[in-house]
Amino acid sequence: xxxxxxxxxxxxxxxxxxxxxxxxxxxxxxxxxxxxxxxxxxxxxxxxxxxxxxxxxxxxxxxxxxxxxxxxxxxxxxxxxxxxxxxxxxxxxxxxxxxxxxxxxxxxxxxxxxxxxxxxxxxxxxxxxxxxxxxxxxxxxxxxxxxxxxxxxxxxxxxxxxxxxxxxxxxxxxxxxxxxxxxxxxxxxxxxxxxxxxxxxxxxx
Numbered sequence: 001x002x003x004x005x006x007x008x009x010x011x012x013x014x015x016x017x018x019x020x021x022x023x024x025x026x027x028x029x030x031x032x033x034x035x036x037x038x039x040x041x042x043x044x045x046x047x048x049x050x051x052x053x054x055x056x057x058x059x060x061x062x063x064x065x066x067x068x069x070x071x072x073x074x075x076x077x078x079x080x081x082x083x084x085x086x087x088x089x090x091x092x093x094x095x096x097x098x099x100x101x102x103x104x105x106x107x108x109x110x111x112x113x114x115x116x117x118x119x120x121x122x123x124x125x126x127x128x129x130x131x132x133x134x135x136x137x138x139x140x141x142x143x144x145x146x147x148x149x150x151x152x153x154x155x156x157x158x159x160x161x162x163x164x165x166x167x168x169x170x171x172x173x174x175x176x177x178x179x180x181x182x183x184x185x186x187x188x189x190x191x192x193x194x195x196x197x198x199x200x201x202x203x204x205x
Contacts, residue, residue, distance in 0.1 A: 001021050004101060004134060005021055005131065005134065005198055005200075007101050008099060008100075008101050008103065008134055008198065009021060009196075009198070010103075011100075011101060011102045011103025011104075012099075012103040012196050013103075014103060015103040015104070015186060015187035015188065016187050016188040016189070016190070016191045016192070016193075017103065017105075017187070017188055017192065017193075017194040017195070017196055018192040018194070018195040018196065019103075019195075019196050019198065020195065020196070020197045020198065021197075021198045021200070022197060022198070022199055022200065023199075023200045024199070024200065024201065025052075025053045025054055025199070025201075028053050028055075028128070028197060028199055029053075029054070029058055031197060032055070032058060032093075032126070033062075035091075035124070035126060035195065036062075036064065036090075036091050036124075036126075037090070038062075038063040038064070039063060039064070039065070040064055040065070040089075040090040040091055041064075041065045041067070041085075041088070041089045041090050041091075042059055042064045042065065042066050042067065042089055042090065042091045042092070042093065043066075043067040043082070043085065043086030043089040043091070043092045043093070043117065043122065044056065044059070044066075044067070044068075044069065044092065044093045044094060045092070045093070045094030045095065045113070045114035045117075045118075046069070046114060047094055047095030047128070047204065048095070048153075048156070048203070048204040048205060049095040049128055049129065049130060049199075049203040049204035050093065050094070050095055050128060052203050052204065053128065053199065053203065055093060055128070056068070056070060059093075067082045067085050067086060067089060068082075069082050069083075083113040083116075086113075086117045086121065086122065087116070087117055087120070087121030087122065088121065088122075089117070089121070089122045089123075090122065090123050090124060091122060091123070091124045091125070091126060092117045092118065092121070092122040092124070092125045092126070093125075093126045093128065094114055094117075094118060094125070094126070094127055094128070095127070095128055095129065095203075095204055096127045096128075096129050096133065096196075097133070097141065097144075097145040097149055098133050098134075098135050098140075098141035098144055098145055098149075099127075099129050099133060099134055099135070099141075099196060099198075100134075100135055100136065100137060100138060100140075100141055101134060101135070101136050101137075102137075103187075104138060104141075104184060104185060104186050105118075105127060105184070105185040105194070105196070106138060106141035106142065106145065106182075106183070106184050106185075107145075107181075107182075107183045107185075108145050108146070108149075108150060108178075108179045108180075108181065108182055108183075109178075109180065109181040109183065110177075110178040110179070110180055110181070111180070111181075112180075112181045115181055115183040118183075118185065118194070119183070119185070123193070124193060124195065125193060125194045125195070126195050126197060127194060127195065127196045127197070128196075128197045128199065128203075129196065129197070129198055129199070129203070129204075130198075130199055130201050130202050130203030130204060131198060131199070131200055131201065131202065132202045132203065132204075133203075133204065134198070138184060142182070146169040146179065147168055147169050148205060149204075149205035150163060150169060150178060150179050151163035151164060151166070151167045151168055151169060152167075152205040153178060153205055154176075154178055155167075157178065159174075159176045159178060160174070160176055161174045161176050161177055161178070162174060
């Protein structure tokens with residue numbers, strides 16, 4: 001573990017959030033088994049990082065009650081029902097847009113279904129991040145998310161926004177804009193409710 005990662009984990013702990021470091025997807029899966037009890041109700045956020053780590057398959061194949069938002073053919077109403085159920089889930093697992101070395105989590109979201117249960121509801125929130133998303137400040141977190149992550153996500157989601165075409169943010173007012181909720185989490189009342197797992201890989205956007 002290098003100094004930047006250790007500093008980030010120490011800072012998260014000072015802000016009442018737990019920090020973990022694993023080397024690869026296999027160690028990540030083992031840690032999930034330790035953190036999420038069998039039979040737990042689990043929700044998730046949309047995340048390329050989780051997809052790359054095989055987290056959704058892990059939840060589907062495991063002994064969990066998984067609120068699987070990726071089931072083919074779900075209607076808007078059915079997805080909304082799942083999003084609301086995530087507030088009462090035991091565990092919510094998600095990625096994050098960026099984590100700062102002073103232990104803060106920054107996210108940009110489209111409709112709030114990912115950031116809302118991070119803030120309140122689930123007994124436990126597990127945030128998973130690759131080392132590429134560790135940044136030195138809140139300002140750099142915002143810059144990275146708006147200029148790198150958001151345009152790539154808009155392309156992935158096949159949005160017709162300017163950033164999907166220009167590959168950079170122009171702070172548009174497009175009807176398909178995915179940058180609607182800017183959320184900075186600087187700490188928690190409940191110690192270790194939020195657990196941040198840093199994986200020693202380049203993951204997500």
